[in-house]
Amino acid sequence: MSAKRLDQLPNFVLREDENEKILFVLSSIQSKCKAETVALINRNGQEIATHGQVEGLDVQSLASLAAGTVAATHGLARTIGEKEFQIIFHEGEARSIHITAVGSEAILVLLIAKKDNRAIDPTSLKRASMILQDILKKTVGTP
């Protein structure tokens, strides 16, 4: 890759209509997977959009650590010949975190009560991931 000036690298700009489209997808996923909260996060650890219960939830920390988890497991995936893990699941006693890759630039994070772990619908998540990738492609710059 040839070096560029920083001010030649595009910022990621999220406009209101794109934000609404993203929130619609997140809302649909929340309902289908019975998630408490659904968050779309860029790979740099910044929250793009969140839907669901956010009261008492430190979304910034969640975003940073979820992106960190994906980045850290990237190397682990490569040790077994995988490019990356498309899904990462952390099961807690009361709540779990389900992470899905959204292309190469974002991740979808679901917070799920343990009783609803089985409600996770991989087909819906895969479809949502593709729709979100399409929306993000139309935004200015890279998330």
Next chain:
Amino acid sequence: MSFINYASQEINCKIVYYGPGLAGKTTNITYIYDTANPKNKGKLISLNTEMDRTLFFDFLPIDLGTIGGFKTRFHLYTVPGQVFYEASRKLILKGADGVVFVADSHPDRVDANHESLRDLKENLKEYGYEMQTIPYVLQLNKRDVTGALPIEELTKDLAVRDEPVFEAVAVTGRGVQETLKSVARQVFTILRKDME
């Protein structure tokens, strides 16, 4: 590459504190956290080893005013300084809007400073950044140690362009805010230009 969110009227920027192990990167972030107005800061996250060495990163979100009505939130990250965490450093550097290089003024740390700076240059280049134009500050930390190398010598040795250079004793807060303000000012300049 900042994230400009029109829906929430926020701009998110990423600043990475780079440098050799034990140079004081975490101490910088901790001081900023301890002295920031609680309304303007998020939680400080430190992923440490049992020996209090940074394992993956420290993370602190902090609000630093507005540009054109947008609240600007800076995400401050440190990288693990120890040589063997090269992969982590590279990952954390991804998407950075500005970099602070925290150098150690102790005479025994000359080689460690060089190695870390070389590592930074290589990683920035791999991500497509140019060292000559990225918002960048050189902080000469630990000015209080016995036998600290002279400022002129360290600056000549470690400066990569005409970047702002600050003397610091991060444990007492000396030079910490000045360093952050300087790199933030450079990021603001680029953002203002982008938003015109």
